[in-house]
Amino acid sequence: MSKPLLEIKNLKIGYPVWGGILRHKIGEVKAVDDVSFTLHEGETLGLVGESGCGKSTLAKAVINILKATVPGVRQEGEILFHTEKGPVNLLELSRREMQPRRSEIQMIFQDPFSSLNPRMTVGSMIEAPLRLHTAQTKKERTDRVHWLLERVGLQASQASRYPHEFSGGQRQRIGIARALAVNPRLIVADEPVSALDVSVQAQVVNLLQDLQDEFNLTYLFVAHDLSVVNHISDRIAVMYLGNLIELGEANTVYGQPAHPYSRALISAVPSPDPRKDHSDRVLLEGEIPTPLDKPTGCAFRTRCPIVKDECAASTPPLEQKKSGQVAACPYT
Amino acid sequence: MLYEGQDLLKLSYKEMRAIRGNEIAMIFQEPMTSLNPVFTIGMQIIETLRTHNPEMTKQEAFDRAVLRLSQVKIPDAEKRMKDYPHQFSGGMRQRVMIAMALCCNPKLLIADEPTTALDVTTQAQILNLMLELRERREGGSIILITHDLAVVAETCQRVIVMYGGKIQEVGNVDQIFYEPRHPYTQGLLESLPSTQEAKKRLHTIPGNVPFIMDLPTGCKFCTRCDQVMDRCHNEEPPLHQLKSGQLVRCHLAEEDSTGFADAPAMTNVTPP
Numbered sequence: 001m002s003k004p005l006l007e008i009k010n011l012k013i014g015y016p017v018w019g020g021i022l023r024h025k026i027g028e029v030k031a032v033d034d035v036s037f038t039l040h041e042g043e044t045l046g047l048v049g050e051s052g053c054g055k056s057t058l059a060k061a062v063i064n065i066l067k068a069t070v071p072g073v074r075q076e077g078e079i080l081f082h083t084e085k086g087p088v089n090l091l092e093l094s095r096r097e098m099q100p101r102r103s104e105i106q107m108i109f110q111d112p113f114s115s116l117n118p119r120m121t122v123g124s125m126i127e128a129p130l131r132l133h134t135a136q137t138k139k140e141r142t143d144r145v146h147w148l149l150e151r152v153g154l155q156a157s158q159a160s161r162y163p164h165e166f167s168g169g170q171r172q173r174i175g176i177a178r179a180l181a182v183n184p185r186l187i188v189a190d191e192p193v194s195a196l197d198v199s200v201q202a203q204v205v206n207l208l209q210d211l212q213d214e215f216n217l218t219y220l221f222v223a224h225d226l227s228v229v230n231h232i233s234d235r236i237a238v239m240y241l242g243n244l245i246e247l248g249e250a251n252t253v254y255g256q257p258a259h260p261y262s263r264a265l266i267s268a269v270p271s272p273d274p275r276k277d278h279s280d281r282v283l284l285e286g287e288i289p290t291p292l293d294k295p296t297g298c299a300f301r302t303r304c305p306i307v308k309d310e311c312a313a314s315t316p317p318l319e320q321k322k323s324g325q326v327a328a329c330p331y332t
Numbered sequence: 333m334l335y336e337g338q339d340l341l342k343l344s345y346k347e348m349r350a351i352r353g354n355e356i357a358m359i360f361q362e363p364m365t366s367l368n369p370v371f372t373i374g375m376q377i378i379e380t381l382r383t384h385n386p387e388m389t390k391q392e393a394f395d396r397a398v399l400r401l402s403q404v405k406i407p408d409a410e411k412r413m414k415d416y417p418h419q420f421s422g423g424m425r426q427r428v429m430i431a432m433a434l435c436c437n438p439k440l441l442i443a444d445e446p447t448t449a450l451d452v453t454t455q456a457q458i459l460n461l462m463l464e465l466r467e468r469r470e471g472g473s474i475i476l477i478t479h480d481l482a483v484v485a486e487t488c489q490r491v492i493v494m495y496g497g498k499i500q501e502v503g504n505v506d507q508i509f510y511e512p513r514h515p516y517t518q519g520l521l522e523s524l525p526s527t528q529e530a531k532k533r534l535h536t537i538p539g540n541v542p543f544i545m546d547l548p549t550g551c552k553f554c555t556r557c558d559q560v561m562d563r564c565h566n567e568e569p570p571l572h573q574l575k576s577g578q579l580v581r582c583h584l585a586e587e588d589s590t591g592f593a594d595a596p597a598m599t600n601v602t603p604p
Binding site for chain 1: 407421422423424451452453454455456457459460479480481482483484485486505506509510519520521523524525526533534535536537538540541
């Protein structure tokens with residue numbers, strides 16, 4: 001097992017809820033509720049879950065943009081990033097201390113249409129991180145931008161074009177080139193292929209895998225499309241309403257899910273095989289509760305097919321299962 | 333465009349209005365933007381009912397609306413008639429749309445990407461609901477528009493594959509998934525992650541879908557096809573009909589062709 005790159009320890013993130021006449025904080029949404037896991041160098045960890053599970057919040061916490069974008073956010077616990085000088089807790093860094101770390105942790109966003117500045121040329125967008133984080137000359141930066149464009153399957157001559165001149169798949173490639181510009185060690189990919197057509201998804205997934213091999217990248221791959229996640233990930237983590245409820249090797253979690261929610265989630269995935277039998281599909285009752293109304297004890301108990309009285313008492317911890325993964329349910 | 337023998341394109345506004353919502357209904361992809369945010373959902377369903385059944389009283393329409401909402405498994409249906417669309421979750425809004433679409437017992441339901449905006453477990457519930465409702469409505473047909481091949485495999489009996497504004501292949505669901513004849517269909521199926529060994533390179537269709545203004549002459553798919561021949565660039569293939577009943581717009585199907593088909597209605601493709 002390779003070295004740890006990122007260690008998340010007892011991470012809790014609360015979004016404030018404003019209300020009342022004077023707009024003071026009247027409550028909190030536990031977007032991420034005591035989550036711990038370790039990301040190793042060179043691995044791809046797929047993070048899956050449905051609305052309100054906290055996966056996007058967790059992704060934003062890893063690239064440390066919550067304080068700047070969510071006024072009043074509460075972050076507890078540790079996000080340890082392993083640098084040459086030892087592990088550093090990103091949550092404790094000041095803005096200035098965080099700056100050099102940003103060249104090591106980059107992000108690819110979900111929406112290829114809103115994540116590119118429509119008023120900047122593609123070349124200048126890819127160049128921007130180079131200007132910020134390196135001391136390269138203009139010529140060196142231009143050469144690097146051209147190299148990056150070609151590496152992601154576009155043409156150097158397209159550097160002077162604007163985002164609206166490209167298709168969704170091409171815009172996603174531009175986002176990837178931008179993330180790659182400063183040689184990051186970790187890339188957080190937040191649903192990078194959800195907005196793309198099937199045939200284009202395949203191109204971008206292949207590109208991400210090639211780049212990983214070539215540059216020894218580590219990916220935190222946040223997604224809801226389980227078949228893509230299973231394809232690209234070494235390990236899969238499943239979240240529900242802020243809790244990490246299952247974590248293990250991708251094949252194991254996908255093929256033999258242990259937690260009742262994971263079982264429902266994976267059996268709900270439609271498969272492109274008309275002859276496949278779906279009679280054993282787990283159909284859940286009801287809707288996902290809003291995070292504002294999170295059930296006490298096990299968050300899944302209001303919809304769980306095997307719920308017991310004890311489930312309301314306390315949040316079950318992650319337990320080792322015989323098939324190899326850990327899951328937060330004592331009854332499977 | 334013939335519906336029950338009538339050409340819809342030739343109907344007047346009033347004639348089409350009588351059919352729309354009543355005999356042909358539609359559910360849209362984004363339930364938040366297709367429900368009117370300033371009216372309660374009760375009012376929206378009742379409006380549909382009373383437009384097409386002017387003799388219905390308000391009470392009858394109310395009762396029918398509550399019935400439809402409970403059929404799509406909205407809990408506390410009567411109370412929720414007074415709620416606005418923003419008070420429902422995505423999955424619930426989609427159920428409301430389905431209730432609205434079905435309230436006049438349409439013969440044809442068009443569902444445009446009905447589950448794309450929904451979580452996977454909600455999608456499973458909605459698709460299950462649509463299939464249950466189809467079973468109960470004898471003779472009711474559904475046109476499901478989607479890019480999700482897995483959803484097609486699970487719910488559809490017949491499949492039409494389109495590209496570049498043209499029908500490229502038609503067949504029953506087994507034929508399309510197990511014996512696709514058009515290179516585009518084949519490429520789509522091969523590029524799905526679940527059909528591949530995990531972690532190996534995915535098969536791709538090179539290039540991008542061309543802009544609508546820039547479609548190639550000849551076969552619309554020729555610029556990306558891995559089995560392209562010279563002829564394809566100049567000559568658009570007709571829709572060949574095969575012995576199995578499949579229709580394929582490809583020159584490669586010529587040798588098995590038993591004739592040309594102008595429209596899917598003229599085929600012998602029967603559901604399995």
